[in-house]
């Protein structure tokens with residue numbers, strides 16, 4: 001029991017630290033202990049180590065580590081992808097051979113399908129690019145309209161040197177602007193974007209299915225082992241009152257029996273425990289992405305929306321009708337802001353409101369020019385009455401949210 005508990009605790013702790021390290025900065029965790037732990041992990045502890053190293057070796061150790069860390073964090077590399085594949089292969093090599101003789105025909109048919117599917121989706125997720133190139137830039141510009149909130153026309157990527165299409169984001173790891181960028185995923189060593197979003201979601205689905213199946217199958221096999229050992233069928237054959245092995249055991253006895261079974265069949269036991277613990281993670285991600293599709297946003301956009309929400313609470317957000325602003329801010333050239341009718345998105349769905357946040361929270365101003373100026377005092381900035389303060393996020397529409405089903409179809413099938 002002691003060993004099993006230790007292994008479980010170690011795996012749980014490592015999972016928790018990895019979770020905090022990777023996701024502690026998500027807007028959902030702002031002002032929670034998770035965000036604090038994230039800061040402790042990435043900021044306070046490294047600073048402490050640097051301080052000690054400064055005293056001991058004049059920062060030689062931490063400089064080397066920081067070069068390695070810099071490479072691991074800021075360059076695209078397949079280390080995590082290799083770890084991911086190794087974990088899968090090792091788990092399957094441990095589990096399948098030792099379980100094979102005890103499987104039913106249906107199970108021997110199901111397993112190859114469930115094993116191959118994640119590799120196939122992983123391969124497609126990792127190799128399908130959503131990068132914007134000179135060749136597909138125009139098409140990318142026509143994929144989504146600007147919503148004049150998260151995405152305004154007229155912004156250029158300083159690296160790629162072309163106008164940023166709506167919903168795109170430059171990825172410093174992929175060294176490219178990515179269409180409908182969701183996030184850069186280190187597990188697939190690629191950005192999740194417009195073209196591989198379907199494969200990424202299928203990867204989550206197939207991995208979750210594989211993990212759930214392996215956990216259930218492992219449980220069934222070990223449970224059968226316990227039944228055979230504790231209530232041998234040879235002795236109870238033909239009896240309708242044969243008991244389940246776990247009947248009338250205390251919790252401690254029950255746990256001890258399981259520890260015994262896991263210890264005897266350790267290949268199946270270890271993989272089963274790992275699957276039980278990692279399945280909720282894969283499932284959690286899948287549910288999060290289904291939620292994002294329901295809300296009509298990408299992971300990148302969810303962070304932007306969280307910022308807008310805070311700015312609205314701080315009373316610094318203003319909006320004006322796009323049509324009314326056209327008097328002073330005409331449309332940009334068609335290669336920077338494509339004509340509405342060319343953009344592939346329901347024709348009646350275009351930005352109505354132009355959103356801005358002002359640094360001081362004051363109403364945006366405009367300068368009177370030429371004939372509008374009657375005396376010197378009017379030459380200065382005057383409040384632009386077309387702008388109205390946004391008091392609640394309820395006043396704000398998400399242009400990219402067309403209802404779950406449409407968002408789902410767009411996410412899966414609106415590909416290049």
Ligand SMILES: [Zn+2]
Pocket residue numbers: 157158159160161169170171176177
């Ligand atoms: Zn770029």
Ligand SMILES: [Zn+2]
Pocket residue numbers: 171172173174175183184185190191192
């Ligand atoms: Zn990327």
